[in-house]
Amino acid sequence: MVPYESLLQELKNALKRRKLKFTKQREAILQTLFENEGHFSPEEIYGMVKSSYPDMKIGIATVYRSLSLLEEEKLVESISFGKEGKRYEIGMKKHHDHLICTVCGEITEFCDETIEKQQERVAESFDFEMTDHSMRIYGICSKCRKHGK
Amino acid sequence: MVPYESLLQELKNALKRRKLKFTKQREAILQTLFENEGHFSPEEIYGMVKSSYPDMKIGIATVYRSLSLLEEEKLVESISFGKEGKRYEIGMKKHHDHLICTVCGEITEFCDETIEKQQERVAESFDFEMTDHSMRIYGICSKCRKHGK
DNA sequence: CTTGATGCAAAATATTTGCATGCTC
DNA sequence: GAGCATGCAAATATTTTGCATCAAG
Numbered sequence: 001m002v003p004y005e006s007l008l009q010e011l012k013n014a015l016k017r018r019k020l021k022f023t024k025q026r027e028a029i030l031q032t033l034f035e036n037e038g039h040f041s042p043e044e045i046y047g048m049v050k051s052s053y054p055d056m057k058i059g060i061a062t063v064y065r066s067l068s069l070l071e072e073e074k075l076v077e078s079i080s081f082g083k084e085g086k087r088y089e090i091g092m093k094k095h096h097d098h099l100i101c102t103v104c105g106e107i108t109e110f111c112d113e114t115i116e117k118q119q120e121r122v123a124e125s126f127d128f129e130m131t132d133h134s135m136r137i138y139g140i141c142s143k144c145r146k147h148g149k
Numbered sequence: 150m151v152p153y154e155s156l157l158q159e160l161k162n163a164l165k166r167r168k169l170k171f172t173k174q175r176e177a178i179l180q181t182l183f184e185n186e187g188h189f190s191p192e193e194i195y196g197m198v199k200s201s202y203p204d205m206k207i208g209i210a211t212v213y214r215s216l217s218l219l220e221e222e223k224l225v226e227s228i229s230f231g232k233e234g235k236r237y238e239i240g241m242k243k244h245h246d247h248l249i250c251t252v253c254g255e256i257t258e259f260c261d262e263t264i265e266k267q268q269e270r271v272a273e274s275f276d277f278e279m280t281d282h283s284m285r286i287y288g289i290c291s292k293c294r295k296h297g298k
Numbered sequence: 299c300t301t302g303a304t305g306c307a308a309a310a311t312a313t314t315t316g317c318a319t320g321c322t323c
Numbered sequence: 324g325a326g327c328a329t330g331c332a333a334a335t336a337t338t339t340t341g342c343a344t345c346a347a348g
Binding site: 057 | 307
Binding site: 041043061064065 | 336337338339340346347348
């Protein structure tokens with residue numbers, strides 16, 4: 001697990017490099033995503049920040065602007081599935097893939113070394129220089145299977 | 150390469166099963182995505198259909214409704230990268246995975262038993278009933294690496 | 299101080315919905 | 324004919340932008 005401090009430091013470095021300013025709103029968004037595991041819409045993040053920092057002023061526009069910035073710096077990642085719009089999560093150092101329940105929409109992360117390694121081998125066998133990859137397993141989670149439907 | 154005819158047949162079967170109707174708009178959207186490789190926004194698809202079928206009436210609402218339907222039936226897939234919104238492409242055969250060259254756009258299919266098996270194991274370990282999966286490896290193909298750029 | 303950031307509200311986009319009418323089956 | 328699908332326009336939802344003001348460096 002990457003400690004929050006190091007993410008915060010990365011944010012500060014990126015801002016310095018780009019000659020942008022460190023603000024409490026930017027920090028609050030990063031920290032909120034760090035403290036809450038999950039994939040959230042900008043609107044949800046806006047609500048979470050407002051309730052975690054009741055005294056701080058923040059507008060939805062700032063949330064959008066900050067998420068774009070954080071995403072460019074790879075401090076957060078976005079994913080979009082099915083009918084839902086874009087959702088954000090804290091950027092993980094480690095690459096991970098997703099299990100997506102097509103009934104309830106729940107997204108579960110996993111990381112499997114065998115798959116990771118095998119992907120490298122496949123790429124190599126095609127003389128392909130892999131820069132990135134994405135894998136999603138769709139299906140029905142145990143909760144949804146139990147509760148019928 | 151899956152022939153268009155079989156996709157069309159899948160669409161007809163799905164509609165029959167769901168007691169929905171086969172319309173020229175639904176067919177036009179499927180065919181347009183089949184004939185144009187790439188990832189398009191609903192608005193772009195709307196424009197493409199209008200120019201391919203100048204006599205046919207179609208509204209943007211129908212494009213949205215049809216894309217949702219086609220996606221549910223896995224005849225098309227949606228993806229969203231970085232800043233872009235949701236984009237659709239013709240559905241790929243599920244039992245194949247893809248290597249995608251980000252320089253020339255070439256898509257190579259492959260199927261790797263180790264990965265397939267491991268996906269099943271992962272799903273099982275999460276007590277998840279896998280119905281489908283998608284995996285993409287992005288990178289630079291050998292041709293593009295050789296010819297510089 | 300200088301310059302970028304913010305909140306707000308308005309504007310621009312994107313997506314969904316209600317409804318009268320048109321088409322499949 | 325019955326009932327789903329469509330186009331249109333209106334309604335919503337989502338995201339971006341302009342601008343006066345605020346605050347970081």
